[in-house]
Amino acid sequence: MNDHVYKKIELVGSSPKGIEDAVANALTRASKTIRNMRWFEITETRGHLEDGKIAHWQVTVSVGFTLDA
Amino acid sequence: MNDHVYKKIELVGSSPKGIEDAVANALTRASKTIRNMRWFEITETRGHLEDGKIAHWQVTVSVGFTLDA
Amino acid sequence: MNDHVYKKIELVGSSPKGIEDAVANALTRASKTIRNMRWFEITETRGHLEDGKIAHWQVTVSVGFTLDA
Amino acid sequence: MNDHVYKKIELVGSSPKGIEDAVANALTRASKTIRNMRWFEITETRGHLEDGKIAHWQVTVSVGFTLDA
Amino acid sequence: MNDHVYKKIELVGSSPKGIEDAVANALTRASKTIRNMRWFEITETRGHLEDGKIAHWQVTVSVGFTLDA
Amino acid sequence: MNDHVYKKIELVGSSPKGIEDAVANALTRASKTIRNMRWFEITETRGHLEDGKIAHWQVTVSVGFTLDA
Amino acid sequence: MNDHVYKKIELVGSSPKGIEDAVANALTRASKTIRNMRWFEITETRGHLEDGKIAHWQVTVSVGFTLDA
Amino acid sequence: MNDHVYKKIELVGSSPKGIEDAVANALTRASKTIRNMRWFEITETRGHLEDGKIAHWQVTVSVGFTLDA
Amino acid sequence: MNDHVYKKIELVGSSPKGIEDAVANALTRASKTIRNMRWFEITETRGHLEDGKIAHWQVTVSVGFTLDA
Amino acid sequence: MNDHVYKKIELVGSSPKGIEDAVANALTRASKTIRNMRWFEITETRGHLEDGKIAHWQVTVSVGFTLDA
Amino acid sequence: MNDHVYKKIELVGSSPKGIEDAVANALTRASKTIRNMRWFEITETRGHLEDGKIAHWQVTVSVGFTLDA
Amino acid sequence: MNDHVYKKIELVGSSPKGIEDAVANALTRASKTIRNMRWFEITETRGHLEDGKIAHWQVTVSVGFTLDA
Numbered sequence: 150m151n152d153h154v155y156k157k158i159e160l161v162g163s164s165p166k167g168i169e170d171a172v173a174n175a176l177t178r179a180s181k182t183i184r185n186m187r188w189f190e191i192t193e194t195r196g197h198l199e200d201g202k203i204a205h206w207q208v209t210v211s212v213g214f215t216l217d218a
Numbered sequence: 219m220n221d222h223v224y225k226k227i228e229l230v231g232s233s234p235k236g237i238e239d240a241v242a243n244a245l246t247r248a249s250k251t252i253r254n255m256r257w258f259e260i261t262e263t264r265g266h267l268e269d270g271k272i273a274h275w276q277v278t279v280s281v282g283f284t285l286d287a
Numbered sequence: 288m289n290d291h292v293y294k295k296i297e298l299v300g301s302s303p304k305g306i307e308d309a310v311a312n313a314l315t316r317a318s319k320t321i322r323n324m325r326w327f328e329i330t331e332t333r334g335h336l337e338d339g340k341i342a343h344w345q346v347t348v349s350v351g352f353t354l355d356a
Numbered sequence: 357m358n359d360h361v362y363k364k365i366e367l368v369g370s371s372p373k374g375i376e377d378a379v380a381n382a383l384t385r386a387s388k389t390i391r392n393m394r395w396f397e398i399t400e401t402r403g404h405l406e407d408g409k410i411a412h413w414q415v416t417v418s419v420g421f422t423l424d425a
Numbered sequence: 426m427n428d429h430v431y432k433k434i435e436l437v438g439s440s441p442k443g444i445e446d447a448v449a450n451a452l453t454r455a456s457k458t459i460r461n462m463r464w465f466e467i468t469e470t471r472g473h474l475e476d477g478k479i480a481h482w483q484v485t486v487s488v489g490f491t492l493d494a
Numbered sequence: 495m496n497d498h499v500y501k502k503i504e505l506v507g508s509s510p511k512g513i514e515d516a517v518a519n520a521l522t523r524a525s526k527t528i529r530n531m532r533w534f535e536i537t538e539t540r541g542h543l544e545d546g547k548i549a550h551w552q553v554t555v556s557v558g559f560t561l562d563a
Numbered sequence: 564m565n566d567h568v569y570k571k572i573e574l575v576g577s578s579p580k581g582i583e584d585a586v587a588n589a590l591t592r593a594s595k596t597i598r599n600m601r602w603f604e605i606t607e608t609r610g611h612l613e614d615g616k617i618a619h620w621q622v623t624v625s626v627g628f629t630l631d632a
Numbered sequence: 633m634n635d636h637v638y639k640k641i642e643l644v645g646s647s648p649k650g651i652e653d654a655v656a657n658a659l660t661r662a663s664k665t666i667r668n669m670r671w672f673e674i675t676e677t678r679g680h681l682e683d684g685k686i687a688h689w690q691v692t693v694s695v696g697f698t699l700d701a
Numbered sequence: 702m703n704d705h706v707y708k709k710i711e712l713v714g715s716s717p718k719g720i721e722d723a724v725a726n727a728l729t730r731a732s733k734t735i736r737n738m739r740w741f742e743i744t745e746t747r748g749h750l751e752d753g754k755i756a757h758w759q760v761t762v763s764v765g766f767t768l769d770a
Numbered sequence: 771m772n773d774h775v776y777k778k779i780e781l782v783g784s785s786p787k788g789i790e791d792a793v794a795n796a797l798t799r800a801s802k803t804i805r806n807m808r809w810f811e812i813t814e815t816r817g818h819l820e821d822g823k824i825a826h827w828q829v830t831v832s833v834g835f836t837l838d839a
Numbered sequence: 840m841n842d843h844v845y846k847k848i849e850l851v852g853s854s855p856k857g858i859e860d861a862v863a864n865a866l867t868r869a870s871k872t873i874r875n876m877r878w879f880e881i882t883e884t885r886g887h888l889e890d891g892k893i894a895h896w897q898v899t900v901s902v903g904f905t906l907d908a
Numbered sequence: 909m910n911d912h913v914y915k916k917i918e919l920v921g922s923s924p925k926g927i928e929d930a931v932a933n934a935l936t937r938a939s940k941t942i943r944n945m946r947w948f949e950i951t952e953t954r955g956h957l958e959d960g961k962i963a964h965w966q967v968t969v970s971v972g973f974t975l976d977a
Contacts, residue, residue: 154799155782157830161431161489167238169512172541173548178430178492180546189548191539194260196241198281201249203242203258209433212543213782216799223316224299226347230362230420236514247361247423263536265517267557270525272518272534278364282299285316292385293368295416305445307581310610311617318615327617329608332467334448336488339456341449341465350612351368354385374721376650379679380686387684396686398677401743403724405764408732410725410741419681437776437834443583454775454837470605472586474626477594479587479603485778499661500644502692506845506903523844523906554847558644561661568937569920571968575707575765592706592768623709627920630937637868638851640899652719655748656755663753672755674746695750696851699868713914713972730913730975761916788859790926793955794962801960810962812953815881817862819902822870824863824879833957857928884950886931888971891939893932893948 155187155213163205168194171208185215224256224282232274237263240277254284293325293351301343306332309346323353362394362420370412375401378415392422431463431489439481444470447484461491500532500558508550513539516553530560569601569627577619582608585622599629638670638696646688651677654691668698707739707765715757720746723760737767776808776834784826789815792829806836845877845903853895858884861898875905914946914972922964927953930967944974 162175172191180186193209231244241260249255262278300313310329318324331347369382379398387393400416438451448467456462469485507520517536525531538554576589586605594600607623645658655674663669676692714727724743732738745761783796793812801807814830852865862881870876883899921934931950939945952968 152786152795152826153784154796155784157780157782159433159487160492161433163429163431165428169548169551174428175430176543176546176548184546186543186546188543189541196258198245198255198257201245201253201255203238203245205428206238211780216781221303221312221343222301223313224301226297226299228364228418229423230364232360232362234359243359244361265534267521267531267533270521270529270531272514272521274359275514280297285298290372290381290412291370292382293370295366295368307617307620314612314615314617322615324612324615326612327610334465336452336462336464339452339460339462341445341452344445349366354367376686376689383681383684383686391684393681393684395681396679403741405728405738405740408728408736408738410721410728413721435778435832436837437778439774439776441773450773451775472603474590474600474602477590477598477600479583479590481773482583497648497657497688498646499658500646502642502644504847504901505906506847508843508845510842519842520844550842556642561643566924566933566964567922568934569922571918571920573709573763574768575709577705577707579704588704589706619704625918630919635855635864635895636853637865638853640849640851652755652758659750659753659755667753669750669753671750672748694849699850711916711970712975713916715912715914717911726911727913757911790962790965797957797960797962805960807957807960809957810955817879819866819876819878822866822874822876824859824866827859886948888935888945888947891935891943891945893928893935896928 154216156216157211157213158183159192159209159211161207161209163197163207165203165205168206168208171206172210175208175210176212179212183212183214186212187215188213223285225285226280226282227252228261228278228280230276230278232266232276234272234274237275237277240275241279244277244279245281248281252281252283254286255281256284257282292354294354295349295351296321297330297347297349299345299347301335301345303341303343306344306346309344310348313346313348314350317350321350321352323355324350325353326351361423363423364418364420365390366399366416366418368414368416370404370414372410372412375413375415378413379417382415382417383419386419390419390421393419394422395420430492432492433487433489434459435468435485435487437483437485439473439483441479441481444482444484447482448486451484451486452488455488459488459490462488463491464489499561501561502556502558503528504537504554504556506552506554508552510548510550513551513553516551517555520553520555521557524557528557528559531557532560533558568630570630571625571627572597573606573623573625575621575623577611577621579617579619582620582622585620586624589622589624590626593626597626597628600626601629602627637699639699640694640696641666642675642692642694644690644692646680646690648686648688651689651691654689655693658691658693659695662695666695666697669695670698671696706768708768709763709765710735711744711761711763713759713761715749715759717755717757720758720760723758724762727760727762728764731764735764735766738764739767740765775837777837778832778834779804780813780830780832782828782830784818784828786824786826789827789829792827793831796829796831797833800833804833804835807833808836809834844906846906847901847903848873849882849899849901851897851899853897855893855895858896858898861896862900865898865900866902869902873902873904876902877905878903913975915975916970916972917942918951918968918970920966920968922956922966924962924964927965927967930965931969934967934969935971938971942971942973945971946974947972
């Protein structure tokens with residue numbers, strides 16, 4: 150892992166179910182075009198409300214992946 | 219949505235089950251007196267411990283709602 | 288001003304024109320029900336986009352006002 | 357304490373004497389209208405100067421109290 | 426809006442006129458290649474000085490847009 | 495609870511299931527050697543990715559416990 | 564620009580008109596005694612209220628200038 | 633002091649009297665088991681309320697001490 | 702107070718007695734050379750320890766004063 | 771430089787040698803595909819440990835580059 | 840690495856040579872009593888000055904290590 | 909060191925060589941006019957890029973020095 154270079158991108162995943170599912174949705178979408186994702190970090194956890202209830206969670210994640218040499 | 223004004227209040231919800239449930243409890247209580255809640259953001263996630271175990275989660279949320287014109 | 292006590296509330300004003308107008312809109316609305324507002328601080332400046340253009344600015348302000356003794 | 361919901365408000369107390377007294381002044385004023393205050397946190401400590409001396413301390417506190425069920 | 430995934434990118438717009446114009450310049454340039462931009466947030470406001478005057482404002486914005494499913 | 499002194503330590507728990515379980519794993523391990531744990535706060539929520547999926551969550555908690563007098 | 568050394572000072576400009584004008588006022592005043600100002604960054608945007616309206620904006624800027632060798 | 637290594641630990645002291653006393657209580661307790669404490673920094677100032685009054689202050693300090701070589 | 706410009710400087714006062722006294726010491730020293738000091742804000746509260754006890758408090762304050770027009 | 775628009779991306783460079791080399795590795799890799807890189811800022815400095823020694827440094831940089839008009 | 844629990848401690852290393860050497864000194868000292876150190880993060884970089892020159896660097900690192908199961 | 913008062917100023921040093929050299933350049937320049945500098949803290953580490961390479965490092969330091977009584 151010595152001289153690898155990584156790029157970090159910021160995504161927002163949403164889900165009516167909860168935080169983990171919103172993160173998973175963001176990563177599933179990202180994995181369509183990005184290979185070699187290695188780690189993520191949650192930077193913000195928000196949600197949208199309708200009629201006094203949580204309509205969906207919106208979780209911002211910073212995702213790191215290896216750049217090919 | 220052009221010239222709306224929103225107010226944000228800060229609540230702490232608690233639950234023995236987990237983070238999502240603590241947030242939902244806070245919002246359920248708030249919806250008794252506040253109409254037109256639109257979004258929330260988690261600002262702090264804490265918990266109370268008893269006998270080495272999580273007794274309940276305490277999640278602070280900032281909640282935004284529309285002020286009537 | 289010696290022993291006054293102040294309360295701070297958080298508002299979000301919006302405007303299609305710009306930051307200063309969004310703040311003014313929030314304060315105009317607040318002045319309907321709050322007397323003795325003394326100062327504000329901008330804590331967040333966001334905006335909503337439609338068709339690649341700024342539809343309206345959304346500015347969060349923390350507003351301090353004197354509580355009657 | 358399991359499923360309680362708390363609200364947090366932000367106050368600024370002032371005092372010519374010092375930090376603890378400014379906080380106490382804010383809480384004394386708040387206790388006139390709020391029951392069940394449980395904890396506070398200092399978020400900002402400022403002061404006003406006149407003739408090169410501290411005229412009064414201004415301390416911002418975030419105060420949490422229990423909402424009736 | 427339930428299960429959408431958004432990407433956030435960071436841009437710096439500049440303008441001799443002011444903050445709002447610097448943001449608009451960044452968004453105009455971004456709209457050439459990005460569709461479905463939804464919101465932005467100002468994260469830094471700086472400026473370049475020449476001969477003791479503001480030569481141009483430099484405003485950093487974080488822009489969110491919908492990723493196609 | 496008047497004159498108690500508490501110590502805070504920082505732990506990282508991990509779990510393939512989710513955030514709450516990662517926190518519980520950290521606290522279960524800590525309770526082997528620490529008595530009188532009283533509260534915790536989440537300070538960071540990260541995760542490790544393998545093959546485009548979440549392999550495990552890694553949650554950092556700050557844990558407070560009473561020091562014997 | 565290789566081995567230059569810069570100093571940064573913090574100023575608060577005020578104006579009844581708006582943010583850009585408050586910054587310009589601070590810089591105009593500073594340019595009376597400081598040569599070679601190079602850049603600034605806004606660190607705080609506040610305002611003073613009178614009779615429910617913005618009396619003047621108060622904008623804190625950090626200003627960098629070249630120290631003569 | 634050239635090549636010394638220090639460790640920092642985080643303590644919470646409490647006191648009904650005030651901030652300085654709460655810090656002193658934490659340090660008195662720590663000095664029972666730690667030699668060579670060198671400096672501290674306050675990282676959080678909170679308090680517990682009972683019947684609308686401050687029951688005790690809770691002050692978090694980060695304490696640095698020299699590790700023996 | 703409309704178009705005043707203020708400068709902010711950062712000082713560290715120390716005292717064996719406590720936080721308020723350390724701030725007062727810094728301001729007394731500053732008032733020897735600076736006129737028109739208007740406000741201060743505490744930005745850091747530290748202390749130096751000797752033999753397990755607080756030898757002196759070290760409090761960092763940001764002080765604002767009016768620049769002559 | 772008046773109306774330029776810049777984009778900022780976040781990279782993590784690694785190196786067994788030290789911080790400067792880790793940053794240089796990230797920038798060398800980025801320069802393969804990005805022209806007109808103008809500045810960077812270090813946002814995080816971490817490292818990986820093996821057998822009690824630093825195996826490699828991991829430095830996160832935010833890099834700004836000019837977008838073609 | 841699935842269900843491991845890690846502990847993080849905070850150390851300050853010092854060195855007359857530079858940042859990397861100060862970090863290495865802290866880790867060498869820590870490795871005398873701690874096995875299985877895995878990563879570190881720099882949280883503060885300071886230095887002590889004598890006669891206008893850097894006498895030694897003081898670098899604070901947060902170090903994570905695996906707790907035995 | 910009991911009742912000393914310190915002033916802190918903010919400088920930016922630059923160097924083509926690296927972080928430590930940029931800090932040393934800032935301090936060498938400052939020592940021409942300031943006596944009794946005591947400590948510094950790095951608050952920002954940036955760099956300027958030319959032709960895809962680091963042209964010079966720009967490191968911001970906060971420097972504390974004793975004010976004569």
